[in-house]
Amino acid sequence: MTTETMVRLPFEPKPLSQALGAEVTDFDVKSIRPDEAKAIVDYLRECQVLVFRDQQLDQPQMVEFLKLFGDPLYHVLKQFLIPQHPELHVLSNLKTEDQEPVGNAYEGLTWHTDLNGQNRPVTFTVLYGLEVPSEGGDTAFASMYKAFEALPAERRAHLEGLKFIYSYEKQHRVRLQVLAEKGITDHVYDKPMSDEQLAYARRRHVLPIVTPNPYSQRLWINLASTGCVGIEGMDEEEGLALVDNLVSHCIQPAFRYDHKWKPRDLVMWDNRGLFHRAGEYDRKKERRLMWRGSIAGD
Numbered sequence: 001m002t003t004e005t006m007v008r009l010p011f012e013p014k015p016l017s018q019a020l021g022a023e024v025t026d027f028d029v030k031s032i033r034p035d036e037a038k039a040i041v042d043y044l045r046e047c048q049v050l051v052f053r054d055q056q057l058d059q060p061q062m063v064e065f066l067k068l069f070g071d072p073l074y075h076v077l078k079q080f081l082i083p084q085h086p087e088l089h090v091l092s093n094l095k096t097e098d099q100e101p102v103g104n105a106y107e108g109l110t111w112h113t114d115l116n117g118q119n120r121p122v123t124f125t126v127l128y129g130l131e132v133p134s135e136g137g138d139t140a141f142a143s144m145y146k147a148f149e150a151l152p153a154e155r156r157a158h159l160e161g162l163k164f165i166y167s168y169e170k171q172h173r174v175r176l177q178v179l180a181e182k183g184i185t186d187h188v189y190d191k192p193m194s195d196e197q198l199a200y201a202r203r204r205h206v207l208p209i210v211t212p213n214p215y216s217q218r219l220w221i222n223l224a225s226t227g228c229v230g231i232e233g234m235d236e237e238e239g240l241a242l243v244d245n246l247v248s249h250c251i252q253p254a255f256r257y258d259h260k261w262k263p264r265d266l267v268m269w270d271n272r273g274l275f276h277r278a279g280e281y282d283r284k285k286e287r288r289l290m291w292r293g294s295i296a297g298d
């Protein structure tokens with residue numbers, strides 16, 4: 001981190017774990033100026049996850065916040081976009097008076113990097129917790145930089161020569177399986193896909209496992225744990241065993257920060273270099289209402 005970056009940050013962050021994450025208190029994100037946003041991005045690329053506590057944002061203000069950092073992406077599940085502000089996607093277990101879901105209740109239950117099947121993953125993702133469970137529902141993060149750097153040199157060199165094959169179709173299938181195993185039926189994922197969604201789902205992407213961050217050149221492990229159908233040039237079983245083994249390595253506590261939500265937390269992460277997963281909570285007892293936004297890959 002440069003001294004210049006330190007000076008220009010408009011707040012004093014505190015580390016959240018040994019591996020990653022920083023917390024910001026007594027600061028209103030509505031006060032961020034465009035030049036400060038640049039300093040925040042520089043800092044976020046190092047700490048990976050920033051937690052702004054106790055924010056008071058309405059929908060237009062959250063959209064303004066997103067636009068400080070690039071072009072907002074519209075989520076592919078269009079039914080949960082806020083009509084007046086389609087940059088925001090609603091995550092919730094709540095229902096309307098007509099028993100219609102207010103938002104997506106089952107997003108991200110397996111380890112993933114947002115849109116990592118694409119050549120340009122999402123740059124930043126932001127979650128704003130308006131109502132959060134009193135227990136459970138933690139969002140877990142794992143630093144794929146730290147996980148890579150902790151491997152022996154020989155294993156790092158081996159991984160640097162490998163490419164994984166990603167299929168959204170498989171990710172979708174595994175997601176349905178996970179939901180079925182939990183006895184969850186009131187989700188949206190078994191609705192027929194649109195032509196646009198189908199075209200995306202059927203594409204196969206071959207991507208290097210070890211990927212440099214384009215800004216820092218720091219290497220990270222890019223994996224699609226549930227969407228991975230194999231390793232290029234490797235027998236399917238052997239490839240998937242390698243992926244499973246690598247995922248277990250990456251999600252160890254030493255590389256983790258698990259965020260316990262407080263109401264009005266605004267959590268922003270640098271999607272590259274990170275694995276994350278939504279945590280379970282008692283959906284019958286607890287209430288969760290979040291807005292999610294993300295910034296298109298650059």
Ligand SMILES: [Fe+2]
Pocket residue numbers: 108112113114276
């Ligand atoms: Fe995600």
